[in-house]
Amino acid sequence: MTQGACPSCGASVEFTVGSAQVVVCGHCQTMVARTGVDLESHGRVARVVETDSPLRLGLEGRVNSSAYQIVGHLQKDHGAGPWDEWYVEMADGRTGWLSESEGAFHLLFDAGVEEGLELDALHPGDRLRLRNRPLVIEERGHGRVVAAEGQLPSDVDSSQDAYYVDATGPRGLFVTLDFGTRDRDPEVFLGQRLELSQLGIPANDLRPRVRKATLQQARCTQCNGPLELRAPDQTMRVACPYCGALLDVSKGKLSFLKLLQKPDLPADLSLGMKGTLDGVEWILIGYQERSCVVEGTRYPWLEYLLYHPTRGFTWLMESNGHWVFLKPLAAGDADVVPQSSAYYEGRRYKAFQSVTAVTDAVVGEFYWQVFQGETAHATEYVAPPYSVNEDATDNEVTYTHGEYLTPEQVQAAFKLKEPLPEPRGISPSQPNTRRKKLMETLVWTGIWVVALLALSAFLHARALNAQVLDMLVQVPPGASSGTPATMHFSEPFEITRAGNVRVEVAVANALDNAWVGVQGDLVNQQTQDVVSFYEEISYYHGRDSDGSWSEGGNQGSVFLSTVPAGKYVLRTTTSYDPNLGLQVANRGGIGYRVRLTHDTVNESWLVIALVLLLLAPGLSLIGSTGFETERWKESNLQ
Structure with a gap:
């Protein structure tokens, strides 16, 4: 620590910071510099004006577990009112600057000179990499020192307008490039943005805010x-x-x-x-x-x-x-x-x-x-x-x-x-609230789909799926369509429990632009009750202005709803396209096969249920997409 008398007024001044080269006399505002063991006057500087800053000389705080003390104070101005910068000494001997701006604080430490960096090449919004750190330039400005107090690392010249560039990086990194009166090779100050509560200064020690x-x-x-x-x-x-x-x-x-x-x-x-x-x-x-x-x-x-x-x-x-x-x-x-x-x-x-x-x-x-x-x-x-x-x-x-x-x-x-x-x-x-509704609808749809699939699996496991009849029917060549001559009876078969019956009919001879209809009757031998069905099989083909076409096939199927248990006989009566008459005569009649499967699962209900379930998310998707379409219609960058 260096003590002495102010060369201008004789008041006592002292240096407590090893790096401080100037101290501002608290009585006459003279900048007292130490040169070896001597103290000399380097002119006067204006007295600081009251601002809204809660800080003052002598305050002690702690940042990132490191204690510090405020030992100096500069006020700068760029024509729109002053701002405050505080010179701090850390407990480990380092010194730095604590600056204020619009309620935020930045604690910065000297990181040397960055050679080759030019002021004219740096503009707000530009991105650069400095000392292996990604940065974005936020401000490019200038200002001069208008007032000072306490201990400072160097002389201040209130006539010099100094230029600076402020930039930020990830996780609160803050960088100031101080060009001074130069246009290149700035001094680099690295630090972080802090809130007042992060300065580690007891609330009772903070200066009450000045009220104008x-x-x-x-x-x-x-x-x-x-x-x-x-x-x-x-x-x-x-x-x-x-x-x-x-x-x-x-x-x-x-x-x-x-x-x-x-x-x-x-x-x-x-x-x-x-x-x-x-x-x-x-x-x-x-x-x-x-x-x-x-x-x-x-x-x-x-x-x-x-x-x-x-x-x-x-x-x-x-x-x-x-x-x-x-x-x-x-x-x-x-x-x-x-x-x-x-x-x-x-x-x-x-x-x-x-x-x-x-x-x-x-x-x-x-x-x-x-x-x-x-x-x-x-x-x-x-x-x-x-x-x-x-x-x-x-x-x-x-x-x-x-x-x-x-x-x-x-x-x-x-x-x-x-x-x-x-x-x-x-x-x-x-x-997009419609998107939220879409997601909710998809969740519920998924739940119901799983439930339906589980129900289908249960029904499949429970079904007998038993083939009770496999019969070949041959219509005589001379039989007329739909007459008793085309009638055929099966051997008796048994349906062991009430349930549906799937009927499959497949024509043995390939159809060519013709149809065959099978009228079937399941006759209960005990009650004489009849369960009837009709299945028509057709195949047509040809050519038109759009090219070749075809429709139909040689087989078909039909489901009979619940059929009571009992012994049955299947009676079939065959009708056919009159154009088939000559074919029937030439080919020895019409032949087809009938299979009856008892208690099988009809998947049509599952298909219908799934289609109905998908209507809700489909409508929600249309609404959500429409919302986004309307939003982005107003964009001028897409």
Whole structure:
């Protein structure tokens, strides 16, 4: 540790960090540098201004089981308000930087210089591999140091505008490429994104957030309407809900910028409303109307900005009654094939649309310098009910992960008394409820099919399937069709139990453009009851303008329903096509075979049941497919 007196005012200064080369005098803001054993003045730097940061010099915390202490503080600005960067010393002797951005923190460590990397070659949305790590560039910007306090690793020059590139990688990896005033060979800082709760700082040690009291109950400079700012320490611009005036807040007071067009779409949620989503109570601080034009048609939607003191900002989007809850997503966590597909958390998202989104109107507070006419290239990838959304400008690309919400879910989240409007059309990430019904129908159909097959197997096992008669019938050559001369009687046979009977008739001689009909009668020898059947066999063929054709065959079958048990005789009477008369005379008559099988399973009932069962999933499939067809009709990337 080095102690001494400030060369400018004589106040005591000390160096406690071995790597610190400069300490800012707490009395006169002189940058005191140590050169060997001597201390010398390197000019003055402005005093830090109060911001919304919960951190302060001297705080101690623990990240990934490593203790650290905040020993230095820089404030930087790129013209839109300052942000804070904290110099930290780890218990193991390493030093790093803890930066803040829109409620998120990034702990970074120096990883040396990357030679050959050029600033002009890096653009938001680009993918690169650095130190064997896949990265996606999220932001390219610049800023200069405007204030400092505590111990620092080097001098600061408030006149220099330094350039940087921020990129993210998988599993929370965050990388800053600090080009300084150079255009190549940046210093590389590797680290991770953290939430406030992950900094390991006791809640009682955190600095109370500064509240800009003058802004909490401010009035519009144009119409004098009351403006209740709900996040005054984070807000940079506010759009008056009464007159549409856009006001700048970055300097700690309201200053008029311009009058804006009011939104055309009616807002279903109001400023100041609180709603619970993702287990957190958010407050609605602003909303904007955005739109895109596709094939000459304008498509507008509303985006509601939600704020939570520790979770930062998030979005709730509404379009045609469809709602999507959007949470910030590090670009490096999603593997994107531009305008084709995206992969996130093991799920594939299909590219749906790519448009130029324009900000048409704004109301309420915003954490960036929003303006009417602001444009961004928006691309959406969907895996209903989820989506990955990319918004890209020349200097920044942001990703969000969306989850589709029904109007009923939004109504419950914000405790609305009146129901929200019903959705119109189909949203890109709207879940296909018809597909869910299809899957349920398929499950039940599968259960019933198994049950039917089991029943069929049971019936097959129980059936006797006994052949009780196999008889050859020969009609004499001179017999006339349908006369007693064609009648034939079988030997007696027995049916041992009540059951069906399958009759099979096969003509011995090949038919040629003719028919043969068999009238059969099963005569019960005890009761004289008769069970009758008729089976006609035919075969026709020929040629027409469409070519050769044929129909029929030389055999057929018929099922007799339940036949009582008993002893029977089969009586057959044969009729035939008159054209067969000459054939009968020439061939020695007509011959055919009759087989009777008792108690066999008739599979027709199973076929009919299966067909009826398949109607339900078939209709569900048509509905589900139709839903997807309607969805993808709106895509401009497929």
